[in-house]
């Protein structure tokens with residue numbers, strides 16, 4: 045029997061976990077695994093808000109992919125995918141072609157900044173931490189606020205799905221400003237499309253709403269829910285029915301879409317560029333194709349006055365990657381692996397402390413009453429988790445996922 049050719053697109057939580065999980069199950073003589081990624085580094089994205097606040101440098105939360113992949117006998121192609129032909133089973137990059145028997149797509153998102161005029165940073169005056177260059181740009185914008193204090197708006201655009209960082213950025217900036225004695229010169233407003241605080245695209249969870257309301261009020265951060273941001277200008281954020289909020293620094297999370305290479309490849313994705321999958325993360329129609337992480341199409345939990353989309357967290361991405369890898373390996377033996385409902389664990393940084401949230405399953409109704417806990421120990425746990433995760437990922441070890449993100 046020849047070696048099965050498996051191509052993985054993406055070298056982040058979804059792609060790297062899939063590569064390691066597949067190699068644990070399939071020896072190099074059995075499967076040739078190639079990982080294609082446009083970024084030659086793994087980056088611990090949940091720490092981007094700390095990079096923006098100047099608490100981490102990008103290098104501290106990143107490592108080059110080449111060495112750990114080589115150690116696992118996974119070929120690394122640092123290339124940008126331009127097209128996937130699911131009929132011919134070929135991935136095209138700007139450097140050449142990668143034929144496959146099985147394909148795992150973990151290309152994450154494209155920020156759909158076109159959804160709201162002014163979303164940025166490179167398309168408009170808004171700022172956001174959705175990628176490494178955008179996070180560094182946000183860091184420079186925050187330094188400008190420290191030098192010349194003025195009102196700040198932090199929020200999410202209609203249709204956003206990545207809401208957790210909105211709260212983290214608000215609490216972290218509040219904490220930073222207090223430490224510098226500048227908070228009284230920076231009115232802060234949080235604008236969210238969520239129907240209530242802590243909805244997070246998953247219908248809320250336990251008492252997280254009450255916790256967030258109390259924490260924002262305690263810190264004098266004005267908030268508004270069900271807000272549809274319509275425009276960001278150099279000096280303000282405009283919202284339907286909520287007028288104009290002055291802002292010298294507008295940090296607004298955009299709605300997400302699938303990356304161009306996936307969105308433009310026939311038969312790969314829905315109109316937003318996300319990939320429809322079954323409960324084993326197999327493509328619903330394309331043979332031999334799996335998708336995991338943010339690249340996957342998952343419907344919202346329900347209708348809300350302003351659209352909020354279902355979250356796809358790093359922790360959920362890992363679970364998807366493990367299910368997909370187990371299924372792919374099992375299929376090579378003519379079996380089907382078990383699957384599981386996604387759960388979520390998350391530690392939300394609140395500046396001087398953090399909140400821990402555990403939800404099982406993510407989508408209500410749930411078997412378990414969600415765990416919501418607050419304290420300084422969770423901040424230490426979040427810092428410890430970042431170190432543990434980066435160490436494991438860099439050394440090809442199984443990542444610790446139980447603790448919380």
Ligand SMILES: Cc1cc2nc3c(=O)[nH]c(=O)nc-3n(C[C@H](O)[C@H](O)[C@H](O)COP(=O)(O)OP(=O)(O)OC[C@H]3O[C@@H](n4cnc5c(N)ncnc54)[C@H](O)[C@@H]3O)c2cc1C
Nearest residue numbers: 054055056058082083089090125151152337338357358359
């Ligand atoms: C600011 C912020 C904070 C977050 N905080 C948390 C948190 O606390 N906890 C949590 O669980 N989750 C958090 N998340 C969500 C988490 O980061 C994502 O769920 C996770 O990064 C998704 O992983 P992924 O592998 O699907 O995609 P991504 O991390 O987006 O990676 C995509 C990969 O695909 C590659 N790629 C993209 N396009 C191409 C192409 N055309 N050709 C080749 N390669 C390509 C990229 O180089 C990259 O390697 C946060 C997200 C953000 C933005």
